Amino acid sequence: MGKKFPKKVACVFCTGGTRASGCEYGCIGCGKCVEACRIGAIHLNDFNVAEVDSEKCVNCGLCMKACPKGLIRSRINDACFEPLCSNHDEGRAARSECQFSCIACGSCVKNCPCGAVEVVDNCAVIDDSACLVCGFCATHCPRKVIVDLSGIIAIRA
Numbered sequence: 001m002g003k004k005f006p007k008k009v010a011c012v013f014c015t016g017g018t019r020a021s022g023c024e025y026g027c028i029g030c031g032k033c034v035e036a037c038r039i040g041a042i043h044l045n046d047f048n049v050a051e052v053d054s055e056k057c058v059n060c061g062l063c064m065k066a067c068p069k070g071l072i073r074s075r076i077n078d079a080c081f082e083p084l085c086s087n088h089d090e091g092r093a094a095r096s097e098c099q100f101s102c103i104a105c106g107s108c109v110k111n112c113p114c115g116a117v118e119v120v121d122n123c124a125v126i127d128d129s130a131c132l133v134c135g136f137c138a139t140h141c142p143r144k145v146i147v148d149l150s151g152i153i154a155i156r157a
Contacts, residue, residue, distance in 0.1 A: 025086040027071055036066035080149045081131065081138055083108075083124040090122055102145045108137035 029048035041056035042063055050072065052063070064072045071086060087094050087101040094101040104122040116130035117137045124146055126137065138146040 025069075025088060028069060030068060032066040032068060033063035033072055036062040038062065080133060081126055081135065081146055082149055083126065083146045085145045086123060088121045088123060094122065100143055100145060103143060105142065107140045107142060108146055111136040111140040 027049045029044055029050075031044060033050050034042050034044060038060070039056055039058065041053045041058070042050055043053070045051050050063075050067075052072070064070075069086075073082075083102060085094075085098075085100060085102040087097060089097060089101070091103040091105070094103050102119075102123050104119045104124075106119055108117045108124050109119060113134065113136060114130055114132050116127045116132070118125055118127075124137070124141070126146070135148060138144075138148055
């Protein structure tokens with residue numbers, strides 16, 4: 001039998017939402033991705049949310065296949081903007097769940113100059129192959145759901 005992982009989980013964004021067990025759309029802390037990774041590039045953080053060490057990761061895809069919720073995605077190309085919410089609830093319900101959840105307002109879609117962002121099932125989704133990495137989606141997101149994983153971000157005037 002595999003390693004036992006803690007039951008209490010939380011969304012990588014809010015880590016203290018209104019639900020005691022965390023966001024139902026986020027990481028469930030099952031540890032399947034950790035077990036699947038043969039090089040130890042994934043661990044569960046203090047909130048029992050899976051984190052990938054990009055320095056160690058070789059992009060083999062085993063963790064993506066192992067995740068029962070399909071939350072782990074490949075970041076092969078240079079695009080580094082990512083919506084960090086997978087909550088599919090509608091605006092009001094999403095807002096009441098977490099201060100950082102996507103409310104499907106469409107501001108990211110309207111401000112993307114290349115049409116790389118769309119809202120699917122009340123969540124922002126970025127097409128990395130079309131993304132120019134300009135940051136307009138992130139800087140115009142009123143709830144700061146879309147973040148720049150590289151740490152560099154354009155400033156909205």
